[in-house]
Amino acid sequence: MSADELLPPFPADAFERVLCVVAHPDDVEYGTSAAVARWTSDGIEVGYLLLTRGEAGMDALSPDEAAPLRRREQLAAAEVVGVSSVEFLEYPDGVLEYSLGMRRDIAVAIRRFRPDAVVVGSWEMEFAGGMLNHADHRVAGLATVDSLRDAGNRWVFPELVAEGLEPCSPRWLLVAGDEAPTHGVDVTGAPLERGIASLEAHEQYLAGLPWHPPPRALIPRFTAEEGRRMGVEHAQLFRAFDFQAPMGASTE
Template sequence: MLPQAEINRVLYVTAHPDDVDFGAAGSAALFVDQGVEVTYLLVTDGDAGGNERTLDNTGMAELRRSEQRAAAKAVGVTDVRFLGHPDGQVVPSLELRRSVARVIRQVRPDLVVTHHPDRNYRFVAPSHPDHRAVGGATLDAVYPDARNPYAFPELLLEEGLEAWTVREVWLTGGPAPDHYVDVTDVIDRKLAALQSHVSQVAHVEGFAEVVKSRFAAWAEQAGFGPGRYAEAFQVVPTA
């Protein structure tokens, strides 16, 4: 794995507001605490989500962008970007690959964190079609698009964005994680980030305990012991 001392910038690429917080806000908080530059890139505004049906899609998109910025603030992330694709209609297109490759070249991350592109038959919730599309497009943007100066040449010729090689990718939501991050010390910040998504979670009875039990189970699987919480990833080297 990429040594911690060599991780200076991390880019999280997710489909919807709240995805990064369910999957990886704890690791984001830890990176921020270590002085790492963290950027969130959201492909949609989440306009098809939520339980507040008095809002039209435009109103829901605005609300969810605001909730995501508040969630990011809870863990210390200030760079939050949106691509504005329609929620529920994301496909791993050349357009999406170009958009993600553009941000990779702008941010120049050592590590990218994104969705697993395969369906998880053990736990279907992470396998939303948008998640799988974003994960696949992001992996394609990492390899080969962002590193290949001949891919999307307009990014260089028109925008001055030089090719960039991401050294490692962490995937969330997959069926076979092989790397666990102990987030016990920042679990309260992770919960605060999740609870910022009022339109999504306010109706869930005992939400905090549900979340804590899920991440306690990951910690147990990782061997961290009782009373610990963990996030789970599959590591993909890109060399």
């Protein structure tokens, strides 16, 4: 790949606060958490919003048993990469349905955290090299995209302003796992190690998946593939939408 074809990093001053919105505990940890580790080490504040508690994700445990366990493991995973702001909603795991209520809840989180950038996973049927995407992931991604406009419009969910939540319009939408990435984050070295450790923090969840590769074998493989597209050893790639870019301008 020629130098002209390599994906660029984000500008150094692109954002100061980032909110990651995902469906389940562990969703951030499949590569994105290495980018989070890089961001927090650079002084960027990162928060997580999880739409479910992952209670349907462990065949050997009932939802009532799984939910608190997965919550604990997610909090530990977030701590590894420097994230202390972690919010869990209680939408039902495995059967997420797009709704106005979900859009409102995500808009509330955006207005509270007031990020410059919001990170989501792909809402496409296929992602990351042709894998079939989970239905919950698709719902979470699409609802979050729509919530970005809700968060910035005082006349959508107008009761939020009365509750002291003024509109907030993040500049950036960053989509992980998109087939057409535009930017990358170099996670070589310590960020990658912390990203691996963050997935390892889901110890009991992963123990129930005997087919699952060890995080130390899995994550570097992904990040090395993405690093080649950025010209570095390891990277996490995103498709970036810059809502302050001139009309018709490319984010590349």
